[in-house]
Amino acid sequence: MKALLVIDVQNGMFQEGNSVYKAERLLQNLKSLIAKARYAKTPIFYIQHNAPVGKPLEYGTKGWEIHSEVTPNTEDIIIQKTTPDSFLNTSLEAELKKHRIEHLIIAGIQTEVCIDTTCRRAFSMDYKVSLASDAHSTWDSQDINAKQIINHHNNVLRWFADVYSSKDITFDS
Template structure:
């Protein structure tokens, strides 16, 4: 079954000094490990880039909109533009996955309770096998609960839609 690594919204605006996404350094390290493994196994990598409206941290065309330089895409990688939490809605993602013969998605990125959650559920509903890297998605604390509690909750809930495992257990070459 052909796999692809999907990296959602890991853009500069999510790493603003003083308001960085939870465990930002660890997130980037884990993503780099997965990217290196995927590249070594000649696995397709899809970057999802959110296009926010004027004033949004991911405002289209601004520095905040750019994909984080520590995980920069290469020429062979596919970059999909989106405007909603659903990486499939009104995008070319599903078409591109089919062109590449992808049947299994390894999902990572930001924001756990929004774009990551929505994309996991949508990928499952579209018939893809889905793996969520449990330590390679992140968010911010809310007024009610911590970022770690949000991540833990979604790792538990999304087991209905995905195999949820740490990034160190993900294997690309099979």
């Protein structure tokens, strides 16, 4: 059985003047994936980062809340985390086992941190992993721009995941 993981798509990642790369396209692609998953009755797991006081994703603040364009439904599962690894010290693995999930479709933020770490960890835990190549994003770094980071990770993560555009991802068994 498949599940969609929507990682760290929280208000703090979309701050005016400091939004993730191609934020609107990211949200559109995420909404498409979520709609397809809901139609197929595929479980959706929202991973929500809890950052320390003063950070954009500070627990309990407006920035910490899941972005309104991808708001969870009551049947969706929200997993809280404090590290880039969506499995580390969280209830994710227990929830996936409870729902008999074997295949994870991964999307969200931040490409080189939480997306990369969760793809690799899921692979190491024997999950089949698919990465939505156009449904994860990041920011420019000091040395390379966001587009280069995303392209690089789409290439490197092929060792750990099947990489598809969101339009080519299906949720049927």
